[in-house]
Amino acid sequence: MNKSTIGCLLVALMLLGTLFGCKQAAYEPGAEVFSDTLYVEKFDNLPQDFIMGVDASSVPALEAGGVKFYDFDGVETDVFKVLRDNGINYIRVRVWVDPYNSEGKGYGGGNCDIDTAIEIGKRATEYGMKLLVDFHYSDFWADPSKQMVPKAWAGMKIEEKTEALYQYTLDCLNKLKKAKVDVGMVQVGNETNGSMCGEKIWMNIYYLMDAGSRAIREVFPDALVAVHFANPEKITNYQDYAKKLNYYSLDYDVFASSYYPYWHGTLDNLSSLLSQIAQTYDKKVMVAELSYAYTPDDTDFFGNTITAGSMVEKDYPFTVQGQANCVRNVIDTIANRTTNGIGVFYWEGTWISSGGTTYEENKALWEEYGSGWATSYSAQYDPNDAGKYYGGCACDNQALFDAQGKPLESLKVFEMVKTGNVIEPRADAIEDSNLMVDLNGKIELPTTVNAVMSDNSKQEVAVDWGEVDYDGMYSGGVNKYDIVGTADGMEAHCFVSMVEYNFLENYSFETGDDSGWTVLGGEKLDELYVENKPTDSMTGACHFHFWSANPNTVEFALEQQVSELPSGTYKYTISIMGGDAGENAQIYSYVKINGEIVKTCDMEITVYDSWNTAVIDDIEYTLGDTLTVGIFVKCQGSGNGAWGKIDDALLNSK
Ligand code: CA
Numbered sequence: 098m099n100k101s102t103i104g105c106l107l108v109a110l111m112l113l114g115t116l117f118g119c120k121q122a123a124y125e126p127g128a129e130v131f132s133d134t135l136y137v138e139k140f141d142n143l144p145q146d147f148i149m150g151v152d153a154s155s156v157p158a159l160e161a162g163g164v165k166f167y168d169f170d171g172v173e174t175d176v177f178k179v180l181r182d183n184g185i186n187y188i189r190v191r192v193w194v195d196p197y198n199s200e201g202k203g204y205g206g207g208n209c210d211i212d213t214a215i216e217i218g219k220r221a222t223e224y225g226m227k228l229l230v231d232f233h234y235s236d237f238w239a240d241p242s243k244q245m246v247p248k249a250w251a252g253m254k255i256e257e258k259t260e261a262l263y264q265y266t267l268d269c270l271n272k273l274k275k276a277k278v279d280v281g282m283v284q285v286g287n288e289t290n291g292s293m294c295g296e297k298i299w300m301n302i303y304y305l306m307d308a309g310s311r312a313i314r315e316v317f318p319d320a321l322v323a324v325h326f327a328n329p330e331k332i333t334n335y336q337d338y339a340k341k342l343n344y345y346s347l348d349y350d351v352f353a354s355s356y357y358p359y360w361h362g363t364l365d366n367l368s369s370l371l372s373q374i375a376q377t378y379d380k381k382v383m384v385a386e387l388s389y390a391y392t393p394d395d396t397d398f399f400g401n402t403i404t405a406g407s408m409v410e411k412d413y414p415f416t417v418q419g420q421a422n423c424v425r426n427v428i429d430t431i432a433n434r435t436t437n438g439i440g441v442f443y444w445e446g447t448w449i450s451s452g453g454t455t456y457e458e459n460k461a462l463w464e465e466y467g468s469g470w471a472t473s474y475s476a477q478y479d480p481n482d483a484g485k486y487y488g489g490c491a492c493d494n495q496a497l498f499d500a501q502g503k504p505l506e507s508l509k510v511f512e513m514v515k516t517g518n519v520i521e522p523r524a525d526a527i528e529d530s531n532l533m534v535d536l537n538g539k540i541e542l543p544t545t546v547n548a549v550m551s552d553n554s555k556q557e558v559a560v561d562w563g564e565v566d567y568d569g570m571y572s573g574g575v576n577k578y579d580i581v582g583t584a585d586g587m588e589a590h591c592f593v594s595m596v597e598y599n600f601l602e603n604y605s606f607e608t609g610d611d612s613g614w615t616v617l618g619g620e621k622l623d624e625l626y627v628e629n630k631p632t633d634s635m636t637g638a639c640h641f642h643f644w645s646a647n648p649n650t651v652e653f654a655l656e657q658q659v660s661e662l663p664s665g666t667y668k669y670t671i672s673i674m675g676g677d678a679g680e681n682a683q684i685y686s687y688v689k690i691n692g693e694i695v696k697t698c699d700m701e702i703t704v705y706d707s708w709n710t711a712v713i714d715d716i717e718y719t720l721g722d723t724l725t726v727g728i729f730v731k732c733q734g735s736g737n738g739a740w741g742k743i744d745d746a747l748l749n750s751k
Contacts, residue, residue: 130183130512135421136551137510139517140429147432148383148440149511150187150229151180151497155207155448155490157216158468164452166502176447179504181224184512187281188221189229189385189442190214194247194265195236196467202474204237205487208467211269218278227281229442230273231325231385232309234262234294236478237471239287241327245479246295255296259304262294266312280317284385285309288327288355290334303345310348323351325385329370330362339374351439352378353385358423359409364430372436381437386444388495389423390415391507396500397450398459399469399489405590406579414526415494418551421507428514446497446508448490463489524548527589528555535598536575537750540567542591546584560584562591570595597749600659600667601726604746606639611655614641619653621645622738635672635708635744643730645738648679655743656689656727666751667716669726673709675702675741679733686711689725690718700728702741715751724748 156176166176177188192214196204207213218228233239236247246253250261266285273280285306286293293302310322324347326338339352352374356367371382393405393415403409413419424443431438451468453459463469469489476484493500497508509518528547534540542562547555562582570578573595580591602613606627619625628642645651671686678684684700698711711728718724726748732739 130509132506132509132513132518133520134418134523134551135506135509135513135518136418136520136522137421137425137513137518138552139519140433140514143428143432143515147428148187148442149185149428150189150440150442151185151446152189152191152231152386152442152444153177153180153217153221153447154189154191154209154213155445155468157213158205158207158466159447159449159451162451162462162466162468164449164468164502166447166498167504169504171503175220175224176498176502177220177224177226179508180446181226183504183508184515185226187227187229187440187442188217189231189444190217191231191233191287192269193233193236195249198474198477200474203467203472204475204478204483205463205467205469205472206238211272214269215273215276215278218273218280219276222277222279227279228273229282229284229323229385230270230280231284231287232266232269233287234285234305234309237475237483238479239289239293241288241290243479243482244286244289244292244294244296248478250294255301255304258294258296259308262305263308263312266309267316270312270316274316280320282321282323282351283309283313283317284323284325284353285313285349287325289324290326290328290338299341300345303342303347306342306347306349307345314348321350321381322348323353323383323385324349325353325355327355327386328361329354329356329367330360332366332370335370335374339378339380343378349380351381351383353383355386355444356384356427357387358389358412358427359403359407364426364434368430368435368438371431371438372434375435375437381439382431382435383439384427384431384441387424387427387441388444388446388492389413389420390494391417391420391496391505392494394494396493397469397489398453398456399491401494402491403494406592411529413553414528414549416526417505417507418525419549419553420495420497420505421510422551422553424507424510425514428511443497445492445495448492449496449498449502450493450500451489452500459489463487520551522550522552522554524556524558524585524587525551527558527560527584527587530589530591532591532593534593534595536595537598540565540570540593542580542582542593546589546591548585548587558585560589562589597747600662600748600750601657601746605635605637605744606641607637609639611641614655614657617654617656619643621647621650622653623647623650625653628742633742635674635742640742640744642740642742643675644740645734647738648734648736649738651730651732651734651738654727654729656687656725657746658723658725659748660723662718662720662724663750664718664720667718667724668749668751669713669716669747670749671711671726671728671743671746673700673702673711673728673730673741673743674705674707675739676704677732677735677737678702678739679735681733682739683731684729686713686728687726688713688716689727690722692723692725702732702739708744 471483471487
């Protein structure tokens with residue numbers, strides 16, 4: 098049977114269904130999805146009803162501005178049909194209460210109010226997909242950093258707000274029901290990590306979630322009620338959320354998590370954490386948001402969250418195949434390795450460029466149709482973030498369609514995981530190399546690099562870096578370079594950092610102890626140790642801490658002896674902050690050669706977070722001598738003794 102025969106049969110079946118007034122037959126996907134290039138490793142035991150979802154909240158705003166979507170044959174097609182035909186069985190849509198300013202101008206991000214949700218829901222339903230309604234209970238974006246109360250509910254006491262949220266949820270869901278939208282699941286809140294709708298106390302959050310849950314049960318008794326959190330890498334937070342919801346006996350079915358692989362920990366962690374919650378509280382679990390870059394490049398003239406240089410976990414290359422491998426592995430994790438795992442939603446798989454050919458053209462579209470992440474009109478509601486940084490899409494390079502609206506080969510992964518598509522692995526990308534070179538060192542670029550194969554395995558291949566300006570790099574001081582070469586016909590990058598070599602051990606106390614250092618004196622201090630407290634550290638998590646309750650008790654030195662230095666000229670730097678030094682404090686950094694102090698630099702402590710850095714330059718050292726660097730602190734104190742923090746000691750060659 099060829100493709101067109103199958104298509105005709107499907108149409109005929111659908112017509113029959115309509116003629117005899119029966120419910121539209123369940124969509125049977127799979128027949129038409131094939132690929133010559135996409136490698137998909139099969140796995141067993143995928144449940145028939147496993148949720149393959151895509152958040153498509155931006156579609157109406159994009160289309161209003163002229164964006165068109167296509168199928169794999171290049172034919173302009175309803176994007177919801179394209180999704181359905183490639184294995185998607187669920188659509189997710191965010192809902193904001195009132196994303197408009199006083200003049201009726203939309204805040205952007207798709208201007209997703211309930212009317213937008215109904216439009217999206219009707220189209221999803223038309224193609225046999227269910228809808229997940231994602232109530233943010235805010236007038237604009239709600240996430241771990243922001244859970245702003247809707248304008249209309251501002252200033253309400255919790256009892257009133259609970260009632261308002263209940264009525265609002267009831268009203269929205271009744272509208273969806275009236276429009277005959279197939280609502281399968283509803284979220285009470287979006288990424289509600291300890292706050293929601295302006296509330297930060299768990300009891301109040303519970304009241305609100307409970308109100309939402311009651312409304313859902315009332316209007317759609319068969320729909321699943323979901324809660325949604327972010328940052329599964331913070332394990333105890335998740336355990337705490339689940340425990341709190343259990344404590345308050347919230348009536349819900351699904352504990353959902355965002356999973357952005359760049360930041361959110363490993364898949365093993367995700368599966369064990371969600372399994373634990375599923376087992377302990379007898380809940381279903383799922384991934385409510387996932388996305389991965391198919392290219393490092395921006396396509397809409399508005400900078401993206403993830404770029405080539407992003408310092409994030411990059412388990413797959415930023416390619417179409419890399420994106421597909423990521424999706425495949427997340428589905429595998431939730432379906433096969435997670436207790437009660439019911440599905441995976443890809444976030445904003447259809448959020449592509451607004452289609453303009455310049456920044457100005459797109460900006461006009463974002464403002465007019467709300468197809469960017471935020472418009473200037475959002476300033477009334479969110480002046481400090483959206484109102485300042487409004488613009489286009491920051492994740493167009495993570496969509497499942499290209500900038501022209503054509504589906505990426507990776508879209509097929511949702512269908513292909515059911516059958517697998519194990520074809521000959523090919524080289525898909527070259528893994529980036531990183532090199533840190535001391536300013537006095539020699540730059541030795543790697544002669545081979547790893548090719549990442551389409552099955553995500555790696556193969557070593559030769560690399561040609563072409564003409565490299567080594568002289569420029571040697572004379573350029575502390576700097577970073579992106580060396581571009583060729584390997585296996587593909588672009589290769591070596592990121593070279595020229596750094597000052599630090600000859601000190603444990604320079605920032607990040608071992609969590611004073612290893613490498615010697616403490617002299619200090620017997621009368623109450624506290625003198627390495628402390629792990631990032632907010633009090635200059636860099637990293639740890640620093641050397643001192644404090645004393647009594648006056649005239651602060652007197653100590655902290656030093657490190659260095660041997661095996663090459664002869665030459667050196668520079669020593671160390672920093673301190675603190676307070677309550679009192680009269681006649683004596684604080685200085687020092688350098689000793691063969692036990693004799695040869696240079697010092699006076700320092701002071703004033704107030705919290707005011708770091709004082711001492712630099713001792715032109716230290717002449719000859720091989721065979723012993724060099725010691727240190728800091729001396731003596732304070733009378735003011736009332737109590739003094740307190741302070743010492744961090745980041747550097748010994749660099751000049
Ligand atoms: Ca962009």
